[in-house]
Every structure is written in structure tokens, then in C-alpha cells.
Amino acid sequence: MSNEVKTKEKVDMDPKYIIKLTVTLFVTCVIVAGLLGLVNQVTLPNITAANEKKTADAIQKVMPEMEGDPVALELTEAMTAAASGAGATVTEAYESNGAYALKVVASGSQGNIEMMVGVDAEGAVTGVSIVNNSETAGIGSKVMSNENGVLDQFIGKSAADGTLSVGKNVDAISGATVSSRGVTTGVNAALAVAGVMG
């Protein structure tokens, strides 16, 4: 191999050729996008149903003393502000028997972690259940699947414990610190939201 810098291959500037390239690529994108839209239309009802079921299951898990169907609550401005103050977003809130289940979204290591956090009438966490996540399989997913009870450690924590943080009053799974932090942020946000809900 020579050390000379090779001059760039001359681009064929024939306008017809360039138009051909553009049109081909554009048509391909349109076809693929159209197909995706079609597939989306076919699959959307099933996916929505599956997500709703996941949410319902998660509520059941984090609200041990649920009676009947939980009531979905409107999110108030104070609630969203409390959540974003803690570094996460609250997307849904349910109430049953004075206890709350809050769906919170916090960022993990690969994407957002969507979790359901149960808070009882006294403001203590009754459970954490992950609804959706894209954490690395075998590493962050250990946190998501509650390995070694890493999600159960939040049960009983309340605003009185101060801000929860990994390494201080929360144990992380080794190698999955970012995922553990994500869940902790979510729980903090849920406690903050429950705080303003009274």
C-alpha cells in the first residue's frame, strides 16, 4: 500500500444519474414506510391490548390491598412538576382504597424504563414492577427481573427516608448501576408525586 492520499473517486455529476439515485432511494423509503404503516395497522390493536394487560398486571402486583378495579386519576400539574423535579415523568395514576399506583418513566442505560410504583395511604412504597424496558439482557435485565430482590428493597421506603440513592440507601446489582439508578429515580419521583397527592 502506498502512503499517498488517494484522491476521492470522482462523483458522476450527471444530473440524470443523480436524479435517478434520489428517486430510487426515495421510492424505496416510501415503499418501506408504507409497508411499516400497514404492519402497524394490523398489529396495533394487539400491542395496545398487550400493553394494557401488562399495566393491569403491574397495578395488581404493586397494590396488594387493591379492592375492585382501581380508578384512573387525571394527572394534575403539581403531580407532573413533582415527578420532573425528581428526574422522571409520571404518565398514569391509579387510586384504590387510599393507595396509589403510579406509572413512572425514568431513563435507564439503554432507553426508558417504564415502571409501576405502588404507594400506600401512609406514603410508603408497596411495590415496584417494571412494565417496559430495553435494558441489556443479562446485565441491566437483572434489575428488571427483580434478581436478588433488588426491586423488593424499595418496599416500605417512604419520603421520610429522604431521597433514595444507589450506594447510600439502595443496593445496586453489580455491573448494572445505571439500570439500578434508573429504577431508584423512578421510585423517588413516585414518592414525590404521592406526596403532592396527599
Added chain:
Amino acid sequence: MNLKKQFMDGLLYQNPVLVQVLGMCSTMAITTSFFNGLGMGVAVTVILTLSNVIISAIRKIVPDKIRIAMFIVVIAGFVTMVDLFLQAFVPALAESLGVFIPLIVVNCIILGRAEAFSYKNGVAASFFDGVFQGIGYTLVLLAMCIIRELLGAGTFGGGLLGPVNAAGTHMGIQIIPSQFPAGMLTLPVGGFLVLGCLIAAMQWALSKSKK
């Protein structure tokens, strides 16, 4: 078309991971338990085969200058479709494979084979190339999973066999008592070590067989 050569290339002489050194990211990240390796291997094999077939079918109408862009549009569209279908109709499988599917778009084995093989070969040959390269990839993943899981956690078949933990995942069969394994091997650094050793062993074996 030479089926036997394609088969041997996929598994040994042109093995996607150990010889072409493609798809490192997924190889490193997910080979911590047997089930992960199997899931990723099967998902990649299926998508690689299908994208190979489609790219081979459209190769005559793809202008040379923008072929990579066309490939990636086809691959990304394809992976998204498979992802949506899995989520909608096989939610249980989507749940366990969920994180692997989006990873496949950026798996350079797919783009690599599109460029190196299916762009230049017929549909049938591309189909078998996808199958064999996929199998080669899966076998290396499984080897890495077994080594890392056994030495790092002392178990075999995690996610598929053995007792079930509180979250409902199988923990694998404990072979080495839990106080002995080197947990480091299940972390990313372990991935590099095991992969390095495997590549070295493969190159040694290949150079020996050539003599």
C-alpha cells in the same frame, strides 16, 4: 452454487464472529446466559436469511452508489416489521427477545452479508448463506454463553433450565458451587477475555488445518 462450501464457510472458514469479526457488540453484551444466546442467535438467523433473500432479489435495480443506504432501509424496515409482529402475535416470545430485536438493525453481520454476498449472488445461494452464517453466529454465541455462564456464575442453561427464581426466570443448573465462580466473566470485561481466547483458538486451528 456450492452448498458444502457455503456451509463450511459459515461455520468455520468465514465464521461471522471468529473470522470476519462482525457483530461484536451483540456478542459481547448478551452472551451471559444460555437462553440469551439462543434467542439472539435464532432472531439473527431468521432476519439475516430473509434480508439476504430480499436484497438478492432487488440487487439488479439497486444503483451501486447508494446500495448501502438501500440495504439499511430494507434491513431496518424488515426488523421493525418482525418486531411489531412478534409483539402483537407472540407476546411471550417478544417479552424474552424484546431487547434483542432492535439490536439486530445495527448488527453488522446483516449489512456485511448483504454487501459481501447477497448483492453479488442469486436468491437461492443468498438464502443458504443467511442460514449457514446465522448458524455459525449462533454456535459461537452459545459457546461464549456456556463458557461465561459456567465460569462466571457456575450454572448451565440459565433462562431455560433449572429452578425458578421469584421473578419467574430459570436460574440454570448449578454445576460449580456458587462461592467459586469468577463473577467478572459475566461482566463486559469477561466478554472480551472469552472472545479473545475463542478467536485465538480459532485462528490457531485454521492455520493448522491449512498446513
